[in-house]
Amino acid sequence: MTRSTATTVAEYLAALPADRRAELAAVRRVVRKHLPRGYRETMAAGIITYEVPLSVYPDTYNGHALWYAALAAQKGYSSLYLMAVYGSKPLAQRLKAGFRAAGKKLDMGKSCIRFRRADDLALDVIGEIVASTPLPAYVAIAKAARTKET
Numbered sequence: 001m002t003r004s005t006a007t008t009v010a011e012y013l014a015a016l017p018a019d020r021r022a023e024l025a026a027v028r029r030v031v032r033k034h035l036p037r038g039y040r041e042t043m044a045a046g047i048i049t050y051e052v053p054l055s056v057y058p059d060t061y062n063g064h065a066l067w068y069a070a071l072a073a074q075k076g077y078s079s080l081y082l083m084a085v086y087g088s089k090p091l092a093q094r095l096k097a098g099f100r101a102a103g104k105k106l107d108m109g110k111s112c113i114r115f116r117r118a119d120d121l122a123l124d125v126i127g128e129i130v131a132s133t134p135l136p137a138y139v140a141i142a143k144a145a146r147t148k149e150t
Helices: 009-014 018-034 089-102 123-131 135-149
Strands: 040-044 047-052 066-073 078-082 112-115
Touching: 009 018, 009 040, 009 047, 018 066, 018 078, 018 123, 047 135, 066 135, 078 123, 089 123
Parallel strands: none
Antiparallel strands: 040 047, 047 066, 066 078, 078 112
16 A cells, blocks of 8 residues: 555545554554553554644653554555564563564564554454553653653
8 A cells, every 4th residue: 555645544444444443543553442541543644643633742752752562564564663673672572572472473563563454463462562562651752761861
């Protein structure tokens, strides 16, 4: 799929073929079920994002809302982005161990987990990772990282 121009999550999902929509929706249910309070589901950069609202943390490095997680339908696969994993070695290790324990192959970049079907994922551990970082803790991590940059 090329970059979406959808302005709502419903519009984004509706534009997908039925099989891709079903797979992305299954992963979305897990993310939404485990998402800590305060994060907002929205569309940004043509994908579904789960972000810290600018009203909570406006001083981001790029002026855009801080992303916590995201979901996207790519051309030949789908992606789940878990930004907290990128910044946390213990969470990355937990993710890898969870996939191994579930007998699943983890196809991952820095924060991007690629999958074709929801069943390719260790959804229990995905839920744990999503639930792992309350919004205030994530904002504190982002602020600390900004302090180190300057």
